Amino acid sequence: MNKKYYLITLGCQMNEHDSEVISAILENMGYLAAMGPEEADLIIINTCAVRKKPEDKVASLLGKFAALKNNNSGLMIAVGGCMSQQVDAAKYLKERFHHLDLIFGTHALPRLPELIRRAADKKETVIDIKEDYSDREGLSVAHSGSFKAWLPIIYGCNNYCSYCVVPYVRGRERSRSMTDILVEARELADHGFLEITLLGQNVNSYGQDLPGNETFADLLAELNRIKGLERVRFMTSHPKDLSNQLIDIVRTGEKICEHFHLPVQSGSNRILEMMNRRYTREYYLNLVGKIKTAIEGVSITSDIIIGFPGEEEDDFLATADLVKKARFENAFSFIYAPRKKTAAAAFQDNTTYREKELRLQRLNEIQHQVSKELNSLLTDQTVELLAEGPSKNDPEVQAGRTRTNKLVHFRSPTDQTGKLIKVKITEARTWNLVGEPVS
Numbered sequence: 001m002n003k004k005y006y007l008i009t010l011g012c013q014m015n016e017h018d019s020e021v022i023s024a025i026l027e028n029m030g031y032l033a034a035m036g037p038e039e040a041d042l043i044i045i046n047t048c049a050v051r052k053k054p055e056d057k058v059a060s061l062l063g064k065f066a067a068l069k070n071n072n073s074g075l076m077i078a079v080g081g082c083m084s085q086q087v088d089a090a091k092y093l094k095e096r097f098h099h100l101d102l103i104f105g106t107h108a109l110p111r112l113p114e115l116i117r118r119a120a121d122k123k124e125t126v127i128d129i130k131e132d133y134s135d136r137e138g139l140s141v142a143h144s145g146s147f148k149a150w151l152p153i154i155y156g157c158n159n160y161c162s163y164c165v166v167p168y169v170r171g172r173e174r175s176r177s178m179t180d181i182l183v184e185a186r187e188l189a190d191h192g193f194l195e196i197t198l199l200g201q202n203v204n205s206y207g208q209d210l211p212g213n214e215t216f217a218d219l220l221a222e223l224n225r226i227k228g229l230e231r232v233r234f235m236t237s238h239p240k241d242l243s244n245q246l247i248d249i250v251r252t253g254e255k256i257c258e259h260f261h262l263p264v265q266s267g268s269n270r271i272l273e274m275m276n277r278r279y280t281r282e283y284y285l286n287l288v289g290k291i292k293t294a295i296e297g298v299s300i301t302s303d304i305i306i307g308f309p310g311e312e313e314d315d316f317l318a319t320a321d322l323v324k325k326a327r328f329e330n331a332f333s334f335i336y337a338p339r340k341k342t343a344a345a346a347f348q349d350n351t352t353y354r355e356k357e358l359r360l361q362r363l364n365e366i367q368h369q370v371s372k373e374l375n376s377l378l379t380d381q382t383v384e385l386l387a388e389g390p391s392k393n394d395p396e397v398q399a400g401r402t403r404t405n406k407l408v409h410f411r412s413p414t415d416q417t418g419k420l421i422k423v424k425i426t427e428a429r430t431w432n433l434v435g436e437p438v439s
């Protein structure tokens, strides 16, 4: 009888994609997906290290799984991903959770079958957190959907923003060859996928480490020619590397979706410098203006860190002012938490957590107002949606996304999942829109 695996994914889209690779590896080894941890022979948690909350979640999950292991000594428990890639976190996991069989880092995926076999034979925890950027090319992917897919184009990051752990856990930038990406994109199109989302910590630096002179905009231009693909999305864009050539291909490429996720992180030049972001608020606002002027109906979303060490009321007010001026469709704002190894972890921080919470609340109020206003502009307009299936909260309602990545709920007598449909917007809300299909 086939063994079963249960995989839990925390964190970002790159991790979700890594989990699709892990699933394919396990299925090639003969494992089948389990419906829950209780029926699994192998449980893997694919962890995130960018924020503290997902790290705390790993501890609570492992605590729960200890009980399962007590009742089933054959159960294998593994932890992979960004948290386990860090030497001190791997040490902590090994010492604190004796029932862990395997700890593997972000670079270990090509070696996973061998690691699982070793862990099955050994009494002590097997650990592989080598910084060996083994070639991932050729590893299969078990796509979790049938009409939209993740497609990584560049791994790692060279930017060393002072708050961010990514360069330490994902390594230096490595662009995939354009040929490999195009082959994969064509295969996806041939299998009926309509939408791909190109992934990279900074997609804008795609190609800088390749021998040719290919740029990210060149890659988008090639992808735009693939028959069968209808939508090409990408994330994340570092503002400092966003070229005019890129704005141009998003404007002209009919398959390239008009959405930029462009994290600003702060609106204060002093804090931006401490964050090592290498742009100013003036540069950023100018860039936003340039994108909005060039591309009709474009949407821009952002990430913002509140309460970075040393952030004073004036710095916060500069961020609030930038949010009012940039008019993001949406901004994902978080309270700063120090991450080990990063430069900012050593910075002096005199602001109380309560003050940071209040700033976050004030910023969210501004952003929610802007989001609602921008959504209202779409009322009575007809937009194209890629229908994604039933809404999370109401199975009677279906959900889809516009090219600009806005969530729209609609009712239809037939299941529209996986289809491109036209919908007339009837109601604008802060987080989503409501529409009616038009024939």
Ligand code: SF4
Residues within 6 Å of the ligand: 157, 158, 159, 160, 161, 164, 165, 166, 167, 201, 202, 238
């Ligand atoms: S660009 Fe900065 S925030 Fe983004 S992954 Fe790289 S270091 Fe982290």
